[in-house]
Amino acid sequence: MLGIKDNKNSFAGTVLAYESIHGKELRIEEENIQAVFISFKKEGAEISGNIVYNSKVYSEDTIERFSKKYSHVLSQVLKDKNMKIADIELITEDERELILTEFNKTTTQYPWDKTICELFEEQAEKVPENIALVFGDETMTYRGLNTKSNQLARLLREEMGETSPNPVIGIMMERSMEMIIGILGILKSGAAYLPIDPEHPADRIRYMLEDSKALFLLTEEGLFNVWKGLGIKVVNIKDDLIYKGDCLNLPKNNKSTDLAYIMYTSGSTGKPKGNLITHYNISRVVKNTNYIDINSNDTLLQLSNYAFDGSVFDIYGALLNGAKLVLVDKGTILDMPSLSRLIKNQKITVFFLTTALFNTLVDINIGCFDHIRKVLFGGERVSVPHVRKALEYMGPGRIIHVYGPTESTVYATYYPVDEISSDAVTIPIGRPISNTQVYIVGKNNCLQPVGVPGELCISGQGLALGYLNNPKLTREKFVPNPFEKELSDFNPHFSPNVMYKTGDLARWLPDGNIEFLGRIDYQVKIRGFRIELEEIEKQLMTYEEVKETVVIDRVAEDGAKYLCAYFTSDKKVAPKQLMEHLSRTLPDYMIPSFFVQMDKLPLTSNGKVNRKALPEPARCANEDTDYSAPENDIEEKLAEVWQRVLGIDKVSTTKRFLELGGDSIKAIKIAAEAEKSGINIKVSDIFRFGTISKIAENVKRNGTKEKSISNSETGETELGKLLKANSGKEFENENRRILPIKLQNDVTTYLHRSLPLCAILSDERNYSWFYRHFIQVFSTTHTYGTIRLEYLERMNFYSDIYDEVCYGYKDLEDVEDIIKFIIDKIDSGHYIIINVDEYYLPQKSRYLKEHFVHQQLIYGYDNSRKDNGNRL
Numbered sequence: 001m002l003g004i005k006d007n008k009n010s011f012a013g014t015v016l017a018y019e020s021i022h023g024k025e026l027r028i029e030e031e032n033i034q035a036v037f038i039s040f041k042k043e044g045a046e047i048s049g050n051i052v053y054n055s056k057v058y059s060e061d062t063i064e065r066f067s068k069k070y071s072h073v074l075s076q077v078l079k080d081k082n083m084k085i086a087d088i089e090l091i092t093e094d095e096r097e098l099i100l101t102e103f104n105k106t107t108t109q110y111p112w113d114k115t116i117c118e119l120f121e122e123q124a125e126k127v128p129e130n131i132a133l134v135f136g137d138e139t140m141t142y143r144g145l146n147t148k149s150n151q152l153a154r155l156l157r158e159e160m161g162e163t164s165p166n167p168v169i170g171i172m173m174e175r176s177m178e179m180i181i182g183i184l185g186i187l188k189s190g191a192a193y194l195p196i197d198p199e200h201p202a203d204r205i206r207y208m209l210e211d212s213k214a215l216f217l218l219t220e221e222g223l224f225n226v227w228k229g230l231g232i233k234v235v236n237i238k239d240d241l242i243y244k245g246d247c248l249n250l251p252k253n254n255k256s257t258d259l260a261y262i263m264y265t266s267g268s269t270g271k272p273k274g275n276l277i278t279h280y281n282i283s284r285v286v287k288n289t290n291y292i293d294i295n296s297n298d299t300l301l302q303l304s305n306y307a308f309d310g311s312v313f314d315i316y317g318a319l320l321n322g323a324k325l326v327l328v329d330k331g332t333i334l335d336m337p338s339l340s341r342l343i344k345n346q347k348i349t350v351f352f353l354t355t356a357l358f359n360t361l362v363d364i365n366i367g368c369f370d371h372i373r374k375v376l377f378g379g380e381r382v383s384v385p386h387v388r389k390a391l392e393y394m395g396p397g398r399i400i401h402v403y404g405p406t407e408s409t410v411y412a413t414y415y416p417v418d419e420i421s422s423d424a425v426t427i428p429i430g431r432p433i434s435n436t437q438v439y440i441v442g443k444n445n446c447l448q449p450v451g452v453p454g455e456l457c458i459s460g461q462g463l464a465l466g467y468l469n470n471p472k473l474t475r476e477k478f479v480p481n482p483f484e485k486e487l488s489d490f491n492p493h494f495s496p497n498v499m500y501k502t503g504d505l506a507r508w509l510p511d512g513n514i515e516f517l518g519r520i521d522y523q524v525k526i527r528g529f530r531i532e533l534e535e536i537e538k539q540l541m542t543y544e545e546v547k548e549t550v551v552i553d554r555v556a557e558d559g560a561k562y563l564c565a566y567f568t569s570d571k572k573v574a575p576k577q578l579m580e581h582l583s584r585t586l587p588d589y590m591i592p593s594f595f596v597q598m599d600k601l602p603l604t605s606n607g608k609v610n611r612k613a614l615p616e617p618a619r620c621a622n623e624d625t626d627y628s629a630p631e632n633d634i635e636e637k638l639a640e641v642w643q644r645v646l647g648i649d650k651v652s653t654t655k656r657f658l659e660l661g662g663d664s665i666k667a668i669k670i671a672a673e674a675e676k677s678g679i680n681i682k683v684s685d686i687f688r689f690g691t692i693s694k695i696a697e698n699v700k701r702n703g704t705k706e707k708s709i710s711n712s713e714t715g716e717t718e719l720g721k722l723l724k725a726n727s728g729k730e731f732e733n734e735n736r737r738i739l740p741i742k743l744q745n746d747v748t749t750y751l752h753r754s755l756p757l758c759a760i761l762s763d764e765r766n767y768s769w770f771y772r773h774f775i776q777v778f779s780t781t782h783t784y785g786t787i788r789l790e791y792l793e794r795m796n797f798y799s800d801i802y803d804e805v806c807y808g809y810k811d812l813e814d815v816e817d818i819i820k821f822i823i824d825k826i827d828s829g830h831y832i833i834i835n836v837d838e839y840y841l842p843q844k845s846r847y848l849k850e851h852f853v854h855q856q857l858i859y860g861y862d863n864s865r866k867d868n869g870n871r872l
Contacts, residue, residue, distance in 0.1 A: 014038070036063070038070075061510060062451070068092055069449055090442070091449040099439070099447060100483060103512045108434040110288040112280045112461065113256050117188045119283060119320045121146060121249055127296055127322045134346065135177050135327040142322070145181065147247040152185030152237070154245050159233070160215060165190065166258045170214040170232075172196040172205070172223060175327050178237045179306060180315065182218045187279075188250055191215070192259035197307040198223055203585045204272065208264050211469060212274060256280040262468055263309055265406050266531045266590060268523075270538035274468030277312075281409040284461045286317040289434045291400060291414035292374055294350060296322030301343065301351035303328055308529070309406045310379070313352050323350075334664060334683035336360065336672055340368035349373040352402070356527050356560065356665045359386040364672045366393050378402040378411075380525045381516075382427045383559050388420050403429035403516065405530060407477070407500050409462040412436055413514055428513040429506070436460035437483075439499065440508055445482050448507070453517055456506040459483075459499040477501050524553040526561045527665060529589045536565065536582070536590055543581045545569045548601055550609045551592060554616070557647050562661055563592035564617050568600060575659055593617075593661035617661075628654040634679060634696040641673040642692060653692040662686070823861050 017039045037052040053063050072092045077083055091099075111119060124146035133140040140148075160167060169191045173179040186193040194212050196205055209217065209232060216233045256279040267273035286294065294300070300318040302325055304310030318325035326346045332338045340361070343351075350373055353361070358377035361368060369375060369390065378401055390399055396418035404412035415430025432438045440454040441447060448454035459481050466474035481499040505517040522533045533551045540549040549567040556562060565578070575595035582591050594617035602613035627650070630636040635653050642651045646660050657667070667686045674681050679699060689695045 065450060065510075086443060089446060090452060091447050095449050096447060099450070099508065103508065104432055104437040104439075106290065106432045106434050106436055106460070108288050108290060110434070111283055114283065115187070115252070115254055115256050115258070115279045116260060116282055116316065116320070117184070117254075118252070119287070120184060123296075123320065123322045130296060130322055131324045132319060133177055133180055133325055133327065135175070136329070138177060140177055145184070145319075146249070148181045148243055149184035149188055150247050150249060151243045151245045152181060153188035153250055155235075155242050156185060156189035156191065156216070157250070159235075160189065160191070163215060166254055167191045168194050168212045168214045168259075168262060170194040170196055170209055170212070170217040171237075172198050172217060172219045173237070173306075174198060174220065174222075175302075175306075175329050176220070177327070178220060180319075180325070180327070182237050183306070183315070184319075186218070187260060190253040190258075193261045195261065195263065195307040195311075197305055197587065200307075200587050201584050204587065207271060208274070211271075212262055254279075256283070259465070263307070263406055266523075266529070266535050267473075268532040268534040269473075270535050272535075273470055273473065275309075275406045276465035276468055277309075277409055278465065281462055281464065282312060282316050283320065284435050285313060285410050285433070286320055291402075291411070291416075291433050292317075292350070292376070294318070294321040294323055298323040298349045298373070299326060299347055300324065301326050301328060301346075301348045303333060303351060303353050303357070309410050310352050310354070312410050313376070317350070331682075331684060334668055334671075336364045336668055337675075340365040343368045344371070347371055350375075352376040352378075354379040354527055355382060356380065358390075359383050359559075360665055360668055362386045362390050364669070366390065369394050369398075372398060374398060374400060376400045376402050376414075378404075378429075379529075380527070380561060381559075384420065384424050384427060387417055387427055388424075391417055391420060401427050401429060403514075404462075405458075405500075405502055407464045407502075408436070408458045408460075409464065412458050412462065413438060415513060426515065428509060429516045430513050432460070433462075436462055437499075438514065439483065440506055440514070445479070447483070450508040450510055453505055453507045455520055456502045456504040456514070456516075457499045458502060463498060463500055524561070524563075526553065526563065527589055527663065531563075531590055533563075536563070536586065536592065539582055539585050540565060540567060540578065543573075543578060545571050545573050546578075550601060550611065550614070552611050552614060556661075560665065562594070562663070563590075564594045564596065564614075565592040566596045566598055566601060566614050568598055573597060576656070579658065589663075591658075593658075593663065627652045628693065630692070632696065634699055635692055637677045637679055638674060638692045638696055641670055641677065645669045645673060651692070653696075655692075656690040657686055658690070822858055823863075826858070826861055 014036045015038065017037070035054055035057050039050050039052075041048050041050070051063060051067060069090055069092065073088055073090065076088055124142040128141065128143035128146075130142050131139050132142045132145045156169065167190075169186045169189070171179070171182045171186065171193050173182060183193050183195075194208065194214055196208060196217075214232060216235050218235050218237045220238050221236055258279060259276055260279045260282055261277050262274045263277065264272040264274050294317050298318070298321070300314055300323055302311065302314040302318075304314055306315070315325065317323070326342070326348065328339070328342065332342055342348075344367075349371070353375070355377050356379075358375070363386070366389065372394070375390075375394075375398060377399075382401060387399065387401070397416070399417040401415040401417055402411045402413070404410055411433050413430045413436075414433055415428045417427060420427070437459040439447060439457045439459070440452070441457055442452070442454045445457075463478070466478055478498050478500055481497055483499075484497050503519060503521045503523055505520050506514050507517060509515055524531050524533060533553070536551045537549050540546055540551070547568045547570070549565060551563060551565045553561050554564050567573070567578075573595075578595050579591055596615065596617050602610040630639045630653055639651055639653060642657075642660070643649065645666055646662065648660060651660060662670075664683070667683045670686060671681055671683050681695060681699060685695055685698060689698055
């Protein structure tokens, strides 16, 4: 109760004794004290107290705080012997002052009175030619983005006519330039945007559009026909006619307190709830904050789905600070090698990712964090080993652990991870971010002292206006702030008269940081998404055969959370049937990984479901009557990978990935593990084909594509295999080494003629794009007025060569470094290709160069030759 107990010690470790008060003496041997021994002794009319504690369990500071709290409790009771226990204040005045005025001292000046549109337009005027957006090989400047969003906004204003101010417009897009244009265009029109994930079930999308009373739906051509019959006006955002109008900034028609977006999250009623977020809520997260400083030299990565509030930091952190925003398509997010290359090639400096994805990148390719200035992660319980590994690799000052529900607009607290103690079991969620206050309260919303668990509540300028069309839930969660008077001078423009009850259990640490302890209710957070388990249960109960159900979250051996549904039925119900039923109304992250049918649900003595007594789901395919064993080498390797990643003892090759508890993070790990076994599969293949047998069949049909470097020992590449075909013998002595090679006609032709043009690339970040997208069409002969073109089939090793040659190239500062690098690579069995740009001046009177690009293959060296040019 007073913060003296921790999770390492049972309550029996704390002993309270009264010596001589009832005429008896008490003796205790100090060496037998497990945790704390508190004794009171009566001497005449006075009662004195003494505390003896185990210093291996508690620090002196902890015991001192406890003694002050205990004295404070006793003094209250002595003043009023009839005081109810519920009315006893645990916190002292000094501690109250510390929490309210020191721990919550977060006021900073930021442009609270400006809309998102005004702040963006300031950047468009300040840095018009800076790159605002990058998507694949497309780029767009701040001027271009401002122009296109203005043109779209004008069209929307015309279509809106005389509607009520600050209406809602839905936007449903795949990741693209138009997605950002659409968001800004809606805001500039004076409306609020409703982001909708195209992959959400149709019923859920329909509910969101109806509940929000959206005027229009902005979408793209591929989705246009699907939704135009919904009874809502659908606008094709890629219609070229939109972008032919006036491109000037529009007259201002809204204010910073207006609604900016509605974001739907899981709701306990069985329907999602819409969070109402204002313009100033957003700017408070990314302008003049205390946890990060973003400037025009930064490049941010937009990883988060735009229907998830992590995207708010990505998008506005970049566009309201003149930085570059790199958009990522879904395929790249699910492909760790591609994502890692993108992070490196685009020189990303700042990005946020969920804890699960952070852990995956740390496991699979920690090198992608090399040039990151700040990486922010959060969304679920932290994994200390992963954070420790990242800290050891990156060093202090670059990793930030963040926390915040959607209701507080992205983040509420932050913790810079600069050191981790050897015995750490968790990482704090930190302190409140700018213009945010956090309280830990007990019953009756009483402030809890340092070290005492309670409900985490949030106040300040990040709080949502409430829930759309749900005043009852809004009143329950957004309550009057009992500490308002003590905070009234924090900011003259905003009175902190409301606080949001998160339902999270937490406690203050002595240094002013907050430790997250878990949930008070049945809301959980998985893969960054907050999920109301009741919503899943209510949807399961709509399945005719289900009589009772309960859904809980469980933790796998690797620390990852997953959902498990338990149900009863008079008939045998296959998990596949329930998954299909839920997929009609719930997004994929809310569909349980396992479904366990029981004769009856276990109950507690008071008749409630005993969640602790629910059994672990069966994780062995031996219990599956339809078990199919692997039939070939590919299936065998894939089965081993699935068993390892999914934590299953024996997996059937015909069992679907999702039925085995699979999700996107596990699919990423499977693809990475399979690649180590020499099987190259895409994450999308795992979801598309579903079973090991079908995936293996697809691999055989398309041929097994070996990875560019099959393992760290051989360093074998596609180029190496091609060159070694019908090759001669490898030669090596004290000074020389020549790799086996026989340059056949097809190889030399390929190397010499596969670059039909010279592209002057201003920046090494463009290399991988060039090799990935270059269409190999070249001219062979031509006469006046005619050109005959031939197509040269693409070969896979371009990107492999790029990855290999560019490894460590930034350290090659002189010729000797370059020579040493090449020799080391040849000694490791690697071939090296150098693109040489030869040119001459056909007209001496003008500086007009003609270029001829040749590729030089280096496959050996001779150290006995002193001249660097002749050594290779």
